[in-house]
Amino acid sequence: MNKAIRHILFSFIPAWAVGFLxxxxxxxxxxxxNLSxxxxxxxxRDWWFMISQDLVGLLPTYGLIIGFSLFLAFIIAHKVTRRVEKHLERRTTVSTRLLLFGAAGGLSFLIMLLAMQPILNVTLIAGARSVAGLCAQCLAGVAAGSVYTYLSNKFALK
Structure with a gap:
């Protein structure tokens, strides 16, 4: 299987899924x-119902935007990783990659959320209107970057 396709299937899609979920x-x-x-x-049961409905309802829009944001962030993080490796003349460690891709995921969510108003004319999603909500959304991006690092390292070894 082509390396790029394998990377997308086994590293990016699971990372995107974790970030979106x-x-x-x-x-x-x-x-x-906030309702409480x-x-x-x-x-x-109301909580479970709303969470399940939001998963389905947000997928076509928010899921797509998250995918695009993470894709760009991971491309940039790959370029930064290559530059660091070239500068240091050695491979980056797993912890360095974890830091870079985790930060890229979190930052991509922050930029995505802040760009929604001027680009899409959509106010910040309700779950990110508080500092805690915004931090939670960015944490989802960090988790996506971490999953991507783990899986891309795992499949690079094979």
Whole structure:
């Protein structure tokens, strides 16, 4: 199998899935917490229902935007990694790659969320309107970058 296709199938898509799943779940939880703060009575089944509906509902738009953002971030992180390797004249360590790709994932989510208003004329998604919500969304990006690093290292060895 072509190396690029294998990389996309076994590294990028799972990393994107983790990033999207976490971002969607964090989004839903932030909204549900805010509803609870204004004394809306929610049962656990309501929480599960909303989370599942948001996963399906956000996939075509937010999922696509996340995929595009992570794709660009990981391309840039690969270029930075190659530059660092060329400068140091040795391969980067797993921890360095984890730091670079984790930061790239988190930063891509931050830039994506901040760019939604001027580019798409969409206000920041409800789950990211607070500092905690924005940090949670960025954490989903860090997780995606970490998964990408782990999987790309794992499949590079084969």
């Amino acid at each position: 976490l971002a969607s779940i964090f989004y839903s939880i932030a909204v549900l917490i 703060l204004i004394h809306v009575k929610l049962q656990p």
